[in-house]
Amino acid sequence: MPIYRVRLFATLRDLAGREALDLTLPADATVGQLRAALAALPGLQPYAESAVIAVNHAFTTDDTPLTPNDEIAAFPPVSGG
């Protein structure tokens, strides 16, 4: 099965203790499946459920399809300004 690299920011990065994770998911995986895989990791669970998942700098819904070449990022709702 293909590997999907996910960049992590802010709380998610601190909890995971790293800036990116490699997740193994089916070839036709969706954002929803990726979210479930993140939530299954120790410590990430409540934050993964409310995380914003961006694909190629665009916002998604849980049915957005993924390819292993996508730039995927997971982060908490933003708090800039």
Add this chain to the structure above:
Amino acid sequence: MPEVTITFFGALRHITGVPRLTLEIPAGTTVAQLKALLLERYPELEKSFQGIVTSIGEITAEDDEVIPEGAHIALFHPIAGGNEPAEPFPTLALVTEAPLDLNALIASITAPTTGAVVFFTGVVRGRTGAQETTYLEYEAYREMAEAKLHQVAAEIRARWPKVEGIVLVQRIGKLAAGTPTVLVACAAPHRNDGAFEAARYGIDRLKEIVPVWKKEIGPTGQHWVHGHYHPTTSDEHPPATAHP
């Protein structure tokens, strides 16, 4: 030697990389000689000099005109037919570690037709009720943040077509209480051309979709500040209704 200020607009600014320049020139320098000096400094300008208009203190100047000391010179492409500018108004959308020079940023979007600039700046609040904040540490997903700042600018232009230059700059890093953290500025010919509403929209939208986060550090500990907005695919192209 006399000093003059030169402001670049549109494509010229992309080449120079700076919105304005202060230059010492020999007394008696003409517009044509100044252009030659600029070409020496920025050879790439040559391809954009076709049809360029030079103004001195808002008045169009011919090539043989002598530049007075202290002159404010602007270089831009002329308006092409109707009210459509030949070059788009400047949009400065970036994430930076550098201190925000509010005056310089505002000057960088002030076009010859600009008569009003409305700006909002956010500042690190040192006290919220009983809670003290020593500093905030800002982090960004930089590539996406800059893409989203450009998107906010495009949304502003779709809604307030009279808005001219736009600044959307987020500072990141460790920022002490009292420090400006963000600047949203919208220029327009007149104050009632939507500049107030556009600036308000700009900061509100930035806080929804631009991937930047802050960690609050105080005497009793630190914690990440989380936003409340969950953007989805509909945030990529929100419906635009033009306002005045």
